[in-house]
């Protein structure tokens with residue numbers, strides 16, 4: 363299934379939204395929330411690593427990994443390598459980001475895993491890990507037989523998009539939850555920080571939408587290289 367639009371210009375919108383999302387989440391946490399830290403007596407700085415790494419790592423780098431087959435004018439073997447390496451980076455940053463949320467909770471004596479956001483978050487990271495491992499074994503090393511690859515490919519695409527959309531939804535719940543906490547402890551409801559957080563969430567949704575559109579958009583016609591059949595080889 364495809365959409366009658368060229369993937370390349372759509373992928374430029376993805377790159378633009380990637381930069382916008384990264385800048386917004388950094389301004390929020392570095393300027394408004396006092397910064398980020400791996401270790402600190404101010405435990406909120408440890409928490410601040412969480413949204414920064416989840417958005418820039420799992421969502422933004424993960425999205426760039428998904429569109430690599432459509433956005434890069436390179437040979438399919440090179441694109442396959444970029445796809446799997448970017449996904450590995452996204453997964454590792456996601457694991458470190460979740461670890462930061464747990465450390466913040468543990469070091470501040472706050473309960474773990476009480477919210478829908480946290481339950482979906484665990485689901486997302488586990489499914490993302492399974493998807494990466496299965497893809498690595500079947501499409502990269504040691505590699506499945508021709509029929510196994512052909513049968514796995516549509517599932518890889520559908521399951522991968524499902525996990526990615528769930529990740530975007532989980533991040534949106536995270537923004538909502540954090541802003542609600544902040545507003546219940548006195549943050550001005552129509553203040554600049556509240557607007558910034560809501561706009562970051564909107565940019566995140568648009569980013570996810572354009573990643574999905576790029577996946578279904580048309581690669582350059584002459585080169586079959588840009589189609590999904592490219593990952594079979």
Ligand code: HEM
Pocket residue numbers: 412413416417420460463464465467468473474475476477478479480481482483484486487529530532533534535536537538539540
């Ligand atoms: C797809 C991206 C994300 C995933 C997979 C994820 C996952 C998680 C997990 C597993 C926890 C539980 C930690 C614990 O119980 O100790 C958590 C906590 C939290 N996350 Fe996220 N997160 C994501 C993005 C975000 C974003 C962008 C924000 C925005 C600020 C955020 C805000 C929070 C908050 C406020 C908590 C603490 C309260 C709670 O446990 O629900 N998260 N996250």
